[in-house]
Amino acid sequence: MLSLYLLAAIIGVGAILYLEHRSYLRKKAEKEPEETAEQSAQPEENEEECCGMHITCERDSLLAAVSEKIEYYDDEELDRHAGRSPESYSEAETEEFRDILLTMQPADIAGWARSLQLRNIALPQEVRDELIMIVAEARSATTRNA
Numbered sequence: 001m002l003s004l005y006l007l008a009a010i011i012g013v014g015a016i017l018y019l020e021h022r023s024y025l026r027k028k029a030e031k032e033p034e035e036t037a038e039q040s041a042q043p044e045e046n047e048e049e050c051c052g053m054h055i056t057c058e059r060d061s062l063l064a065a066v067s068e069k070i071e072y073y074d075d076e077e078l079d080r081h082a083g084r085s086p087e088s089y090s091e092a093e094t095e096e097f098r099d100i101l102l103t104m105q106p107a108d109i110a111g112w113a114r115s116l117q118l119r120n121i122a123l124p125q126e127v128r129d130e131l132i133m134i135v136a137e138a139r140s141a142t143t144r145n146a
Contacts, residue, residue, distance in 0.1 A: 070118045073108060075100055078121055086122045094124040101131055106138050 078100070081093070089097075104112055113131055116123060123131065 068118070071111060071115050073100075073104065073112045073115065075112070075115075078116070079119060081122075082120045084122060086125045086128065089124040094126060097124055097127040098130065101127055101134075106134065109138070110135055 078097070081089075101109065101112075109131060113123070113135075
């Protein structure tokens, strides 16, 4: 019998809290349209810096050329490949790309890929796959260490 009284009391308190919460949300919603209109007119000034933990982060993005500045990584000789398709590379040229990739610091690889993209240099498919694997491993290591 006591457990029924306790259950009824818990349900009663829960119903009161629920009604109070709904009332609070209703009052808040009446005030928000004015604030939302003011906030949408002004862009947010304190946007966060790139933390390296998001796919669209400028530092790690390989799919979109976020930065328009071309940075060279002692690889000016690759400019002769600008405009070529990934399938047109010889084995020696593919090895040239692979050697540069494997001798780079892991932190520079994403920037190098972005630099190649801005310079209109397509990586050979095998090297591109290796690059994506290296960046994915670096991201997962960053996530584990965070």
